[in-house]
Amino acid sequence: MSKPTKYWFKRRRYGYGWTPVTYEGWLVLVIFLVVVTVATIAYGTTPDRTGRDEGIFLAGFTFAVLCLICIAIAKGPHPKWRWGKRDHDNHDEDF
Numbered sequence: 001m002s003k004p005t006k007y008w009f010k011r012r013r014y015g016y017g018w019t020p021v022t023y024e025g026w027l028v029l030v031i032f033l034v035v036v037t038v039a040t041i042a043y044g045t046t047p048d049r050t051g052r053d054e055g056i057f058l059a060g061f062t063f064a065v066l067c068l069i070c071i072a073i074a075k076g077p078h079p080k081w082r083w084g085k086r087d088h089d090n091h092d093e094d095f
Contacts, residue, residue, distance in 0.1 A: 009076030016081050018072045025075065032068045036061060 008025035009018035020026045043057045073079075 007076050009072045011077055011079060014083055016079055018076045018079065028068065028071050032064055035064050039064075 006022070008020060008022045008028065010021045011017075012019050018025075020029050039057060039060050043053065
């Protein structure tokens, strides 16, 4: 028998996407926010910004967002549009 998957993220109650529900999920979200904040501060303190600097910043930001989404897909249920609590919600997958 296979061990049931423990989700780090669950589906949001309203809208589309996930909400972190374990410390691993919250840790991933905090790391993402730290990386984006540090990159933004570093970009903002660059004295001579060029188009190349903006491209590097946007590429890094996009990479961080894609990493967050990939981790949420791997460690959470398949996302679907939800608008409120329903009787048929799965407690293991839906927040």
